[in-house]
Amino acid sequence: MNGDAYWLGVASGFVVVGVVIEMVRRRYLRGRFALVWILLGVGAILLALFPRLLERAATALGVTVPLNLLLFLGSIAMLIMIMQLSAEAGRLRERTRVLAEEVALLRTLVGSADEPRARSIAAEDRDQDSPR
Numbered sequence: 001m002n003g004d005a006y007w008l009g010v011a012s013g014f015v016v017v018g019v020v021i022e023m024v025r026r027r028y029l030r031g032r033f034a035l036v037w038i039l040l041g042v043g044a045i046l047l048a049l050f051p052r053l054l055e056r057a058a059t060a061l062g063v064t065v066p067l068n069l070l071l072f073l074g075s076i077a078m079l080i081m082i083m084q085l086s087a088e089a090g091r092l093r094e095r096t097r098v099l100a101e102e103v104a105l106l107r108t109l110v111g112s113a114d115e116p117r118a119r120s121i122a123a124e125d126r127d128q129d130s131p132r
Contacts, residue, residue: 009048016041036081 020037023029029037047054047070058066 006048006051010045013041013043013045013048016044033081033084036077040077 017038020029020034020041024031024034054066054070058064058069061069063069063072
């Protein structure tokens with residue numbers, strides 16, 4: 001692999017880290033999700049700077065082709081992120097349901113509190129409209 005490919009990997013890693021930091025700064029991305037993306041960016045930088053790390057890890061784990069190890073680890077990382085996002089979506093769905101129930105209860109309370117006032121206003125209107 002030539003030097004340009006290494007620098008492309010390093011630049012890509014720095015771009016990922018920079019974009020994640022900017023998204024956290026603008027509050028588009030929450031902290032725990034940002035940590036995962038920063039770790040992936042730093043991992044990309046390390047693998048681009050030290051390509052022998054992947055080869056050594058593959059040899060230590062008994063994987064013949066180092067790229068297969070990288071793809072396997074990437075697949076596991078994506079599965080973990082999908083599970084985390086699914087759990088977050090379930091939690092938010094439950095929270096939305098509870099909030100909708102609370103809003104319905106509050107509307108009922110406000111409606112019942114305004115009912116005597118509405119009756120008195122209607123009675124005043126009838127009294128004003130009736131001939132004296």
